[in-house]
Amino acid sequence: MIEEKFDAIVVGAGMSGNAAALTMAKRGMKVLQLERGEYAGSKNVQGAILYADMLEKLIPDFRDDAPLERHLVEQRFWIMDDRSHFGVHYRSEDFNEERPNRYTIIRAQFDKWFSSKVREAGATVLCETTVTELARDANGKVIGVHTDRSDGEIQADVVVLAEGVNGLLGTRARLRERPKPDKVALAVKEMHFLPRETIEAHFNLKGDEGVVVEAAGTISRGMTGMGFIYANKECISIGIGCIVADFQRTGETPYGLLDCFKRHPSVAPLIEGSEVKEYSAHLIPEGGYKAIPQLYGDGWVVVGDAAQLNNAIHREGSNLAMTSGRIAAEAIVQVKSRCQPMTAANLSVYKKMLDDSFVIKDLKKHKDMPMLMHTNSQNFFLTYPQLVSKAMQNYVRVDGTPKAEKEKVTMKSFVNARSWTGLFGDAFRLARAWR
Amino acid sequence: MNVETSVRVEDKLFYNRYLVDVGRPHVKVRAHTKPSPQLLALLKVCPARCYELNDKGQVEVTVDGCIECGTCRVIGEPTGDIEWSYPRGGYGVLFKFG
Numbered sequence: 001m002i003e004e005k006f007d008a009i010v011v012g013a014g015m016s017g018n019a020a021a022l023t024m025a026k027r028g029m030k031v032l033q034l035e036r037g038e039y040a041g042s043k044n045v046q047g048a049i050l051y052a053d054m055l056e057k058l059i060p061d062f063r064d065d066a067p068l069e070r071h072l073v074e075q076r077f078w079i080m081d082d083r084s085h086f087g088v089h090y091r092s093e094d095f096n097e098e099r100p101n102r103y104t105i106i107r108a109q110f111d112k113w114f115s116s117k118v119r120e121a122g123a124t125v126l127c128e129t130t131v132t133e134l135a136r137d138a139n140g141k142v143i144g145v146h147t148d149r150s151d152g153e154i155q156a157d158v159v160v161l162a163e164g165v166n167g168l169l170g171t172r173a174r175l176r177e178r179p180k181p182d183k184v185a186l187a188v189k190e191m192h193f194l195p196r197e198t199i200e201a202h203f204n205l206k207g208d209e210g211v212v213v214e215a216a217g218t219i220s221r222g223m224t225g226m227g228f229i230y231a232n233k234e235c236i237s238i239g240i241g242c243i244v245a246d247f248q249r250t251g252e253t254p255y256g257l258l259d260c261f262k263r264h265p266s267v268a269p270l271i272e273g274s275e276v277k278e279y280s281a282h283l284i285p286e287g288g289y290k291a292i293p294q295l296y297g298d299g300w301v302v303v304g305d306a307a308q309l310n311n312a313i314h315r316e317g318s319n320l321a322m323t324s325g326r327i328a329a330e331a332i333v334q335v336k337s338r339c340q341p342m343t344a345a346n347l348s349v350y351k352k353m354l355d356d357s358f359v360i361k362d363l364k365k366h367k368d369m370p371m372l373m374h375t376n377s378q379n380f381f382l383t384y385p386q387l388v389s390k391a392m393q394n395y396v397r398v399d400g401t402p403k404a405e406k407e408k409v410t411m412k413s414f415v416n417a418r419s420w421t422g423l424f425g426d427a428f429r430l431a432r433a434w435r
Numbered sequence: 436m437n438v439e440t441s442v443r444v445e446d447k448l449f450y451n452r453y454l455v456d457v458g459r460p461h462v463k464v465r466a467h468t469k470p471s472p473q474l475l476a477l478l479k480v481c482p483a484r485c486y487e488l489n490d491k492g493q494v495e496v497t498v499d500g501c502i503e504c505g506t507c508r509v510i511g512e513p514t515g516d517i518e519w520s521y522p523r524g525g526y527g528v529l530f531k532f533g
Binding site: 036037038041042043044045046048106107108109111127128129130132147148149165166168178179180181184186188190191235244247248251252253254255256258259276277278279280281282283 | 448509
């Protein structure tokens with residue numbers, strides 16, 4: 001048994017765990033962080049986009065030495081059918097600013113750097129250590145953890161569960177439910193390497209400029225899902241994800257979808273000639289506001305993906321993770337500075353603070369979207385993309401047909417596919433869920 | 436469905452680094468005679484194709500190529516079809532990029 005007792009134990013060295021450990025260590029707390037990977041980041045998978053604002057709140061000068069790939073100057077949204085894409089692209093020179101707003105990153109490298117900041121702040125970081133169980137006292141209060149090392153129980157006043165979407169500890173201890181197949185998406189990703197000049201030419205970039213492509217449509221074959229392509233310095237992250245329950249229902253394979261996405265005529269030229277160096281998969285919490293579990297209890301708090309804090313609609317996750325980790329840590333610091341015990345009543349300040357932040361406000365705003373997307377996946381991910389593609393082709397193809405007739409054909413195709421009631425219903429439901 | 440079969444997942448897994456904990460698989464399939472629908476779903480949905488049918492028609496798991504996403508846990512643990520733990524500290528997949 002490790003004899004010394006810690007003020008806090010943080011389980012996991014991802015975005016939320018590092019944010020929590022860093023915040024508490026900076027405030028002079030005695031922090032132990034446990035990570036099962038060989039190094040921080042070795043088990044972590046993300047697209048990945050980094051949001052500067054949320055990291056600045058933790059490490060204001062992170063741009064000096066963080067391993068950043070490209071700052072984003074362009075965002076592309078694609079609606080795809082099997083042979084076409086209809087795109088909305090937003091590109092602005094304003095994003096070539098002194099302190100850019102968003103970057104592409106490579107998580108294994110970024111997390112290693114983030115972890116070095118946690119160590120510098122004074123936390124003890126122990127890698128290659130899997131936490132197997134929470135330790136509790138006779139009253140059920142969490143008082144520490146058991147690991148797969150021979151040290152036995154390690155004690156702390158409070159445990160921060162930053163164990164990720166597939167966190168076993170919290171569910172084994174019945175602090176929260178196991179994620180359900182209809183509340184999580186499975187995404188697969190490959191890292192495609194190319195010379196940086198080639199990437200810049202393929203994506204119309206110069207210097208460290210970056211671009212994000214997000215794509216939905218027949219690529220997910222009627223399942224709720226999305227594809228993505230992120231330009232890094234010398235590689236391209238390309239992946240696709242769909243709700244697990246949809247995979248279960250359809251029998252589609254994740255690698256089959258990824259392969260089709262890669263071979264799509266709009267995508268293939270972007271990665272042509274590349275060398276693949278990694279294949280990964282990860283679950284993404286997609287349940288939104290309604291899937292958020294109890295966030296605190298006697299001797300524990302839960303943060304990040306483990307708490308389902310992910311905004312699937314805006315494709316934001318790591319910023320919610322960092323923010324929830326930081327806020328949980330600030331709440332713990334508050335309780336400690338008042339010399340109060342880490343009880344559920346005292347730790348409830350974490351939820352109050354989180355409710356006041358963008359994290360919960362944004363998730364609450366879109367609380368009906370996950371269900372809407374899931375129950376209407378055939379329409380939103382198959383029917384409409386096909387209709388839009390046909391309409392666009394009809395619009396741009398010049399063949400002597402009068403425009404009024406073309407418009408009539410397009411309108412008719414929408415009504416035939418969805419009926420007037422269906423069209424208005426979909427528009428109304430979408431508007432109401434978005435509101 | 437030729438598309439699906441043309442993708443060789445084994446080749447993809449070859450890109451990755453693993454430290455296999457020989458003799459201590461972190462995922463186990465409960466003994467069964469006829470696989471449940473959940474177990475059968477894992478044959479397709481596992482992104483590393485760790486699940487396969489043996490010649491008796493039972494579902495078997497080989498965790499060497501597991502990328503630890505947890506999808507099989509979400510599907511197969513509630514029915515008791517599989518047991519899921521994390522690999523021991525330091526073992527399993529090691530992402531260079533993640």
